[in-house]
Amino acid sequence: MSLRTFKTVIAIVIGGFLIAGIYITVLVVQRQGALQQISAYYPAWEAGQAASEFIRLEHRLAEFHHPESGVDKDEIDLRFDILYARAKTLNEGRFQDLLDRDPEHSATLREFQDALREVQPLIAAIDSDPTAARKALDILRPHEGKLAQLASAAHNHGAALVQKDQQELVRLHWVFSGIAVVLIVIGLALIFLLDRHNRLLGRAHQELHVLAHQDALTGLPNRVVLRDQLDQALASLRPRGPTVAVSYLDLDLDHFKDVNDSFGHETGDELLKAVADRLRDCISEQEGQVRNLISRFGGDEFAILQTGIQRPEQSAALASRIVEALRAPFSIDGQELFIGTSIGIALAQANVTSSQILKHADMALYYAKADGRGTFRFFEQAMDEQLQARRALEVDLRKAVTNGEFELFYQPQINLRDDEIAGFETLLRWHHPERGIISPSEFIPVAEDTGLLSSLGEWIIEQACREAATWPRDMHVAVNLSPVQFRSRGLVQTVSRALALSGLAPQRLELEITESVLLQDNEMTVSTLHQLRRLGVRIAMDDFGTGYSSLSYLRSFPFDKIKIDQSFVREMSQRADCLAIVQSVASLGASLGMPTVAEGIETEEQLRQIEAAGCTDAQGYYFGRPRPARELVYTLAALKNGVKVA
Template sequence: MLAVLSCIAVDHDPVSLVAAVLVCVLGSLLTMRLFSRVRSTRGPARASWIALTSIIGGSSIWTTHFVAMMGYEADALAGYEPTATLLSLVLAIMITGVGLFIAAVTTRSLLIEAGGAILGAGIASMHYVGMSGYQVQADLHWNMNYVWASLVAAGLFGALATNRVARPVTRFCRYGGGVALVLAIASTHFIGMTALTVEPNFSASLPANMLPESVMTVVLIFVTLLILAIGAMTYVIDRQSNRSAVERYRQLSLHDALTGLPNRMAFLERLGHLMDRPTARNDRIFIFSFDLDRFKEINDVHGHAAGDHVLRVVAERMSASLKPGEFVARIGGDEFIAVSPRLFTSGAAEAFARSIISELVSPIQWKGVTLSVGTSIGVTAFPDGADGIDDLMAQADIAMYRAKAAGSNNVCFYDKSMDQAARERSALAMDMRAGLLRNEFKLYFQKQNDTQTGEVVGFEVLMRWSHPTRGMVPPSEFIPIAERTGFIGELGDWVLRRACLEAVQWRNPLKIAVNVAPKQLANSALPERVREILDESGLDPARLELEITESGIIDDQQHALHIIRQLKAIGVKIAMDDYGTGYSSLSTLQLFPFDKIKIDRGFIDSVVENRQSAAIVRSTLILAQSLDIPVLAEGVENAEHLRFLQEEGCQQVQGFLYGKPQPVSELQDIVNPALSPVPSEQALKPGSAADMAA
């Protein structure tokens, strides 16, 4: 160690030594920075970065060595043989490139350190090939112990350099890699020079073609300037590339890829800026929330490509109609939100909303087909409404749903009464969860009867909620809330389990029909859950009928078909509920293996006086007969309904003519006839006093 320190302090000129250190530090840090870039680059660009890194790294190694050699005091005339000197530069560049390439192509293996060791070998090769071109009037003697020590140091520090960059533990490791490369170059040079003993021999002749130190100085200055220039250009290019990439990523993160419109994040950012203006509270900023009516049908019938085309056309139309300061964003699916800080009255805001509607309702052409959408717009304003962006968006959404309830292509302004309704729905959702735990929900059963004989063939299972303060809450109120909040799965599971546990106790093995919500059908775990409930209750699967609607199967027909086939394999029956209310019923019947069709009550209600309803019911019965699928008509309330269905050949009926939904305690004469003193035939008579009282 003392010999090495002596070599540094005594055998080298301080000025040249400082210059060599500066070149070494600058080149090493730049090389390791570029190596890090190589590792993060993929594709053809990686080869370019490796080439640049090897040139910078090899040149830095070579320049450091020869700048230090310019200050080496040999006490004799010295120069450099051109071929060996040039070869040492080529070797430094090539071996550096090979080592860094090997270290860059892997993420975790020891090839990282192996590549660094090869980099160290390149440093050592450059040193000793360069020294072979060192011409001096002296005899040169080498201490091989120091030579081997320099080789080991080069390999170890080279491996450490790539290790720190490729396996960082802190953000400073890339600088640690540069320091390790400095140590690799410096240790190789100074330990290698310690191995050299120079004995002046003034009788020795020097080759005529050697490069004198003055020429070598010019070459070194040129190479140093070249390294600095390439380093500066690399830094500028890298900085500009990063800035462009950041801007590009920002553009992508703030804009919808399909339509080019600002996305939710951009909307939040821009609205926040508008609301933070000093004049914001004196101005009025209107927010318009809307989505596309019939968009789902377009996707289902014509495919997602058609839906994407509609979204692009809508975006183009709205963008073209906007004035400076106004903007519209797509915040998800077919949901949009527009903002205008230029409107000062509600009348102007309504006119703006109407202009959006007029742009959207214009027909859209798609591959020879005319597509049309509608919309309803909810409007709120800042600072009239809430102070926060989330609250403003919620208010606009509430107003939009109120507009939809009034029909398509309507505009509705938010008012505080809407908030009250929303709070009531939220309170009802919380009460619903608590009510399930408090056994506030009860099962009611509505008879399903044979059309010709009137015999009870089964029951549809319905749910009733007896709220402690609200009284009886109709399903039309709490079922939509359960679907919207996701509670429908837990609620449906409870109904199915309780119904099976109840039905298995009956002496009369009648069938039970249980509704399955769309979100339940979308759950892949439904078949297994049904199997578990049947096993737990002991109910014969053939007695269970699951009723599904078209809305539950149309979103993902292949998934729904897979679920239904699994349910059929268990042995349960599948009925199509509310038949006739969908737009693709024929194709649905063709694709899905239904065991029963239930005609929606809306058609039965007017079947006697409305020719269209009668025609739909007749055609359904004919179609079902040809497919060998039994039909049940819902909503049979009088003898005229029943007579029509008997004449047309409908197999089963359900409705108030045979009785309203009742708790099982009032149906004991039917489900447990041996225990009831009342003849079961009484229950078969439509319009009995007991039924009407229910």
């Protein structure tokens, strides 16, 4: 029964009590009225008294002339006055009902009263007129029978009324008794309902307690419970006790979002349940003096509180066991799913709060993910310092976008066959007002994490096209696209708008992508590449050879250029395998009709080696460092003179 239904039933019962109470009050009033009618009913008695007084008066009149009777005029007057008063009252009050029912009775009473009025003068002269008594008797005697009949009728009428009132009293008695029984039953029902209500409230309170302290999906304790237990554990630590007694492990599932996106949230929920079961299996609630509390914080985040540990190695062993347990495949609805977990561990230190413990574990988790996921890291104080520096960098980065602190630098790409500058690769530089120039390797990851890279990438493309439009018409500009930029659905529109605004010929724009871009979503990636190709821009594969499927990507999309990663170029002189790779890539490019660019040329020897290997283009500090657009030169001779002067 729902609470709303229960309240409705209670309202109906209470309403029934009110109605029954009102009706009982009405019945009591009716019963009192009936009793009053019975107690106050006297018409039959009045008629009987009138008949008795009539007979007494006749007897006194008959005995008046007998000296031995002792009847005198005063007694005659008294009897007459009483009879006259009785006759008068019969015309009033309740006796009138009987007279109204039968006109004959009314006529009888009227004739009797007329006779009394006729006799009244005779009674007054009874002492002076010896015949007065006889005359009075003669007048009254004809009415004796009629008056007796009237008294009898009044008696019968009164008996009928009494019987009717008694029947009404009996009916009221049974109705009252029935209502009393109903009220008793309703009272019992109300007691039952109140008892059930109390049990429902108790159950609801229990369910609320469970909801407030337990994760509904996995049945594990939730954040509230773990936070409370953590506070208690920290409060129980002695100021000068062991430095390690409480350990907090923050778990975040790796690639869980991919499962949700690929198989749906229902499969994701089932996977979370399976993860919770596996955690229960590999983590006992108590291991010696060590107690473990597993909790789910929400989403794909779990946490474990260890109390009573003596060494950090105990937490490390538990974390290692969890990583191995969650690395094994999960079978969900016939699908074999692979995930993993990254774990951040924070140990309780002196005077540390629960909020600080959670914060430290979260920092350690961040670094565990940065280490490649599927591992664990302990919190170190340097992490906090690095995180504060990162946050400060993020704040400055947001200001830099609006303050115009970014500038594009360009590094020349040399066509080895023509021995001239073929174009320039775009490189981003940040002129920090306090720290000077900050390397892209430092701020680009922050821009990716904060979502600033998309807007920054749009600015880079538009600015590069605008500046390249002022160069000689045969030179191209190369712009690197990050995976974040490539995931943006507005990339094609951004490139098209930049070309339109700058007036740069599409074939002079070269977009460089790495294999990490191609690993994301093959169908969508290839579709985007073809849309860019239809705009007329050129596509180059950057850092070729560092991934796993470089050759397969060359087959799936016809790139315009291959750029050999500088790691191979740098070690060509020391490692024969690097030289062989460079030669193979150059040969592959030649067979596919694609130019090959060797990056990272810093010495003349490296230049001779890549030329011998068959590379068509080169780029590196040997030819010149990146410069802003205002300092660029467009011929190799001017570039070499500038290098010598520098």
